[in-house]
Amino acid sequence: MNRFVTRSVIRFAAILILMIGAALPVRAELNIQDVTSPGGIKAWLVEEHSIPFVTLEIRFKGGTSLDLPGKRGATYMMSGLLEEGAGNLDAAAFSRTREELAADFAFSARADTVKISAKFLRENQPAALELLRKAIEAPRFDQVAIDRVRAQVISIIAADKKDPNEIASATFDRLAYGNHPYATPSTGTTASIDKLTRADLVTAYKNAMAKDRLYVSAVGDVTPKELGVMLDELLGGLPDKGSPMPPHAKITLTGGVTLVDLPTPQSVALFGHKGIKRDDPEFFAAFVMNQIFGAGGFTSRLTKEVREKRGLTYGVYTYLASYDLAELYMGSVASANDRIAQAIDVIKAEWAKMAKGGATAEELDAAKKFLTGAYPLRFDGNGRIASILVNMQLDDLPRSYIKTRNDKVNAVTLADVAKVAKRLLKPENLRIVVVGQPEGMENIN
Known part of the structure; x- marks a missing residue:
């Protein structure tokens, strides 16, 4: 390695260490x-x-x-x-x-x-x-x-x-x-x-x-x-125009179960149905609802019901999958082959329960505190900040979004959560894909 390479690489590494050590406090x-x-x-x-x-x-x-x-x-x-x-x-x-x-x-x-x-x-x-x-x-x-x-x-x-x-x-x-x-x-x-x-x-x-x-x-x-x-x-030397964008995807999911045989001791399940657009007026209500329902780790309803109460899995979660050309509401769980059917039954029951009853005041308060408290922690280095900024542009968000995002979270009410849960969560429309050798399950189309 020549001297130039040595100096540059060492300097690059030293600056990376400085960037980590001096990761700017949250820059709201x-x-x-x-x-x-x-x-x-x-x-x-x-x-x-x-x-x-x-x-x-x-x-x-x-x-x-x-x-x-x-x-x-x-x-x-x-x-x-x-x-x-x-x-x-x-x-x-x-x-x-x-x-x-x-x-x-x-x-x-x-x-x-x-x-x-x-x-x-x-x-x-x-x-x-x-x-x-x-x-x-x-x-x-x-x-x-x-x-x-x-x-x-x-x-x-x-x-x-x-x-x-x-x-x-x-x-x-x-x-x-x-x-x-x-x-x-x-x-x-x-x-x-x-x-x-x-x-x-x-x-x-x-x-x-x-x-x-x-x-x-x-x-x-x-x-x-x-x-x-x-x-x-x-x-500047790039061409002005590329090829036309593809059309918005038409979601072709129907409720049912699809089994894929794979010789493993546990099964993996992916489940979901049509979701909500990123620019939908009720998106933030759905975002908070999802935190309560399946995205909140140990505090989420699904984790409490599927993991803590019944010991059916080490992890279960849901997420809003908002692509440029499609929207899904999805989740995943893994469990032993002889227990995956029970885990899915609990998930479907909780899906219906949230759709019918919404959230509690305690759940809403906890979700808001987590979401607003965790947001500033994302801005922990130049690389993360640059990624956030370019993704905001892709989502057609204004530069002021960083300042107003937590206000939008805090503005969500129990009524908002109940309304969007009823609109979004459709247990009868869930398509469940299970990969493994699950016991007590069959294809339902």
Whole structure:
């Protein structure tokens, strides 16, 4: 290792330690600035000049949902190739240069977004940005890299086929989303990945990486003017438009039970039905209701009834699954094969009980205290803050949301919880997917 690498890496590590040790106390009064570059690229910025470090979070809306028919897995695989050589650098040279700069880049693709995260020292900013620009604007898609990443993706697919949680998720999605891209795993199948050509990956890149679906946040040692220049240098060369977004998914779930045989000592169950949109006027009531019902850990009703009172599981939870193009209300539980049926019966009974009776004043008070108290703790470092800011943009939330979010939680009343529980919770519509060898259960379609 040459002296430059040693100095940069040690300095990068030292600053990371400082960032952790000096993780700013909750910044409820974050000064979020709206920045527009000379070229028209928008971003949100929080300046933090105490540490010579910059964090960027970049999202391209659409994600793996943009895969073309017959090309499932192309966007997922493409995202893994962005750092496997770019511009005049092959994969090895790209990796070596990044290490020399002590820069941290991460590339991934999910159902709704292509995600890019970057952290770099202020002193290395010009070179780090140029390296990142090459990855974003000029990926090479060398055949040797394609073959390597293809093998990695196929390995992931093979592992997922043995994982009960992944099997449950894939089965549930297939039942929930019909012909929508959400219905199949973002990774694709072994067959679809095997058939992808370099041209397919280039097409996936062009479809996904465009300025009309771009969202950016920055936190750290950078001013608005400097960020504007950075944005144009980094992203200005991208095309203005990508491929059209897919339509909103039509939820095709019906009530019933789907069993997937897997020789394991315990079964995993995933259950759910249609949910609620993030911009629905009753979303916060649903959010608080969910905390009371299944998201509140040891204080939630489901944990008390399924785990503490009956000892049927080590963990049960529910969550609001709000994607860009679909909304579900879901939950999960794992239990021994001879007890999973009882666990599910208790969950269904509690589902109906909450739908009919709502919450108690004590439950509501505890949920509000937890949700409002825990929220500031999310802002515990520049990376977390940058992620929150870019996700707020994706959800079309205003910059003031950080200041008003807890007020919205506290405004929820018992009547609000009862109303949304009655509207949202439909035990008769629950589709339950069980992976394992559950005793006393059968398929119900």
